[in-house]
Amino acid sequence: MSTFAVFGMTADVALAEARKITKTTRPSGKAGAPPLQLTLAEWNEAVEQRAAAIMASEKVKQLSHLFDAPQYAQQFIELARKSGQCRDLRIRAKCELTDAKGKPVINPKTKLPRIGWMEYHHATSSAA
Structure with missing residues (x-):
């Protein structure tokens, strides 16, 4: 059984990450000479610039907790789109990783198949 999660970037997540990594x-x-302290206004401006750079980049993060069905992840995406600026919202499933030929990728240390996040593509089937 797979586990599903939503990956992407929202303005709130970008701002929170910018606050963590922007130096004071x-x-x-x-x-x-010792470094100079930034004023609060200068730091806020640097945070806003860093958040804008994060939103413009291709980096994505896991935005949601784990779901047991893809329709719940789709509902999360719909709510995230309504709540504000976001980009690259995708559903990923945690499953065995495979190579280009469809064979499972084996971890050389444990000799077990590697588990990781893969894009989930909703399979549409036509009933006859």
């Missing part, structure tokens, strides 16, 4: 200091410009 900047180089002083003089050799050997």
